[in-house]
Amino acid sequence: MNERLPDSGEGNVTVEVTGLSVYTYHGADEAERKIGQRLSFDISFELEHCDAILTDRLEDTVDYDEVCNIVTLAANERSLKTLERLCDMVAERLFERFTTAQEVTVRIAKPSPPVTLPVDEVAVELTKERVDEEEERTSEAEDDEL
Numbered sequence: 001m002n003e004r005l006p007d008s009g010e011g012n013v014t015v016e017v018t019g020l021s022v023y024t025y026h027g028a029d030e031a032e033r034k035i036g037q038r039l040s041f042d043i044s045f046e047l048e049h050c051d052a053i054l055t056d057r058l059e060d061t062v063d064y065d066e067v068c069n070i071v072t073l074a075a076n077e078r079s080l081k082t083l084e085r086l087c088d089m090v091a092e093r094l095f096e097r098f099t100t101a102q103e104v105t106v107r108i109a110k111p112s113p114p115v116t117l118p119v120d121e122v123a124v125e126l127t128k129e130r131v132d133e134e135e136e137r138t139s140e141a142e143d144d145e146l
Contacts, residue, residue, distance in 0.1 A: 013050040015062040017043045022072050025079045026086055032114065033079045039086075039108050040121075041071050043094065046103035062098050070097055083108045087126035095128065103129045 020041040025033050051060035074093045080086050087106045094104050109123035 011053070013047040013053065013061070015045040015047065015064075017041075017064050017067050017071075020068055020071055022075045024075045024086075026075075026081070026083065027110075027114070028081050029114070033081075037110065039075065039083075039110055041075070041090070042105075042107040042109075043067055043071065043090075044105040045094075045098060045101040047100055048102050049100065051100075062101065066097070067094065070094060083110065083122075083124035084126065087124050088128075091126055091128045095130065101130065103127060 020043070021038050022041060023036055024039050025036040026039070027033050027037070045062050047062070052058070070093050071090055074090045075086065077089070080089075087108055090106045090108075091104050094106070095101065098104075105125060105127040107123055107125040109121045111121045113119065113122045115122070
């Protein structure tokens with residue numbers, strides 16, 4: 001019965017922004033890229049250490065409004081053919097800004113896509129993990145030995 005609870009400030013934190021709707025010009029065919037359509041973005045961050053637990057300061061965590069602005073800017077930077085590429089671009093921008101995130105997941109859904117059979121949506125989800133520089137050097141050295 002003498003279990004010790006973690007000190008305040010310990011524990012992983014997940015920050016999510018779901019259902020961000022952005023009008024974009026992406027798609028496999030030219031008409032999609034010309035006319036455009038709304039895409040729905042779901043973003044999730046995994047933070048191993050989140051100082052905001054203790055400090056209650058916005059700058060010590062992921063700012064939702066800033067996430068929305070970064071996603072919107074990245075989504076409208078240029079027209080792409082695949083959601084896969086767009087997911088990667090968005091994830092890269094978010095990793096650049098939120099350096100405390102260990103992992104970011106980007107899910108992009110295209111409601112009512114132009115396909116031959118009726119579907120509610122198509123979606124692509126991509127997860128990126130931050131690689132520790134020391135781990136990366138070790139991995140590269142191991143690859144070189146092979």
